[in-house]
Amino acid sequence: MLASAIVGLLFVLAAADLLPAAPLWRTTIDAEGNQRIATSILLALAATLALQTGLQAAAAPRAFWLLAAVSCAAGLALQDRRSGMLLLPLLLVAWTLVRQPGAWRRLGLLVAIVLAALAASQFADGVRGRLAEGVAELRQYKADDHVATSWGQRLRMWQLTGAMVQERPLAGHGVASWRGLWQERVTPGTALAAHSTPHNEYLLLAQQAGGIGAALWLWLLAEGLRQAAIRGAAGLPSLLVWTTIAWTGLFNAVLRDTKFSLPLILLAALALAASRPDDNRIGRQTP
Numbered sequence: 392m393l394a395s396a397i398v399g400l401l402f403v404l405a406a407a408d409l410l411p412a413a414p415l416w417r418t419t420i421d422a423e424g425n426q427r428i429a430t431s432i433l434l435a436l437a438a439t440l441a442l443q444t445g446l447q448a449a450a451a452p453r454a455f456w457l458l459a460a461v462s463c464a465a466g467l468a469l470q471d472r473r474s475g476m477l478l479l480p481l482l483l484v485a486w487t488l489v490r491q492p493g494a495w496r497r498l499g500l501l502v503a504i505v506l507a508a509l510a511a512s513q514f515a516d517g518v519r520g521r522l523a524e525g526v527a528e529l530r531q532y533k534a535d536d537h538v539a540t541s542w543g544q545r546l547r548m549w550q551l552t553g554a555m556v557q558e559r560p561l562a563g564h565g566v567a568s569w570r571g572l573w574q575e576r577v578t579p580g581t582a583l584a585a586h587s588t589p590h591n592e593y594l595l596l597a598q599q600a601g602g603i604g605a606a607l608w609l610w611l612l613a614e615g616l617r618q619a620a621i622r623g624a625a626g627l628p629s630l631l632v633w634t635t636i637a638w639t640g641l642f643n644a645v646l647r648d649t650k651f652s653l654p655l656i657l658l659a660a661l662a663l664a665a666s667r668p669d670d671n672r673i674g675r676q677t678p
Contacts, residue, residue: 392444395437396459398430399466406469420470428643429650431467431475436635436658438463439482440628443490447624468515473525476518478638480508485634489620490627536578544583545590545642551576552589556597563601572598588647592640595647612637615659622666629662 401420404410410420422430438460445456467475487500511518528540538547555564555572564572570587577583589595597605612633619629636645636655645651 392437392441392456392459392463395434395466396441396462399434399438399462399464402466402469403462425643425648425650427470428472428474429654431470431472432478432635432639432651433475433654434463434467434470435475435479435482436631438467438479439486439631442483443486443627468511468518471517471521473521474639474642476511476521478635480504481638482631482634485630486627489630490624536581536583539582544586547583548586548589549591549594552591552594552598556594556601559601560597561601561603563597563599563604566599569595569598588644590643592643592645592647595644615663618663619666625666629659629666632659632662 398419401410401416405416405420410416418426419430441456441460441463445453445460448456464479467479483504484501487497487504491497491500512522513519525542528542529546531540532538532543532546534547534550536547538544551573552569554576555569558564569589573586573589574584589598593605593608596608600607615633616630616637619626619633622629632655636659639645639651639655643651645655
């Protein structure tokens with residue numbers, strides 16, 4: 392959370408032209424491609440975790456963690472990837488449903504989240520511009536190999552990958568088969584031809600391992616969420632991480648690409664371990 396708060400502050404400084412050009416920012420605010428998407432996702436996750444930590448903390452640390460949450464949210468609004476922008480409201484909804492007592496309090500917070508999301512989409516220039524761009528990409532989409540927009544290319548990849556799944560729905564085409572079959576189906580030299588995954592973990596698993604592999608992945612996600620839910624307050628970080636993994640897999644190859652899998656699976660393991668009772672942890676002797 393602290394690292395993400397620093398990254399959020401860097402985005403704020405960059406937006407205010409107060410950040411000097413330096414190679415140090417190359418892997419953060421100057422990153423490209425999927426690394427930039429991963430940064431966006433981690434900012435959304437850290438903002439929610441810092442909010443929860445701040446609300447649970449004593450008076451002195453509370454202000455620190457709430458400021459960290461604000462820094463992460465500000466950085467998220469100023470960066471230019473939509474994945475984290477759309478993820479943050481989802482995580483806040485999960486946090487509200489799991490951690491807030493009383494139906495009326497949950498309803499009030501859900502209404503506040505919706506209103507805040509609508510306000511951000513209308514009054515935050517970066518958020519409004521990127522979301523409007525995405526909607527325009529979907530409206531202008533044409534099912535051909537020359538589509539060049541981000542969301543348009545995803546739709547085309549999902550369409551063709553879905554056709555691959557229909558060819559062998561049960562067992563799939565085999566591990567590492569997607570790239571070769573993809574090259575057979577797209578026009579060489581187009582932007583689409585350069586992709587190495589369909590940018591959807593569920594479709595990628597179904598294409599390679601069939602319905603069996605996709606079902607196992609869904610079971611793993613459900614079990615991660617269940618294990619987090621039964622641990623109550625201690626399981627909230629784990630629940631948020633698994634929700635992030637499930638969401639990210641809709642738009643990216645969250646297992647195939649280490650830019651996503653390395654931080655998210657590591658965080659999932661750490662959050663699960665932290666949620667376990669003390670007497671079940673390694674090295675703790677039970678009476």
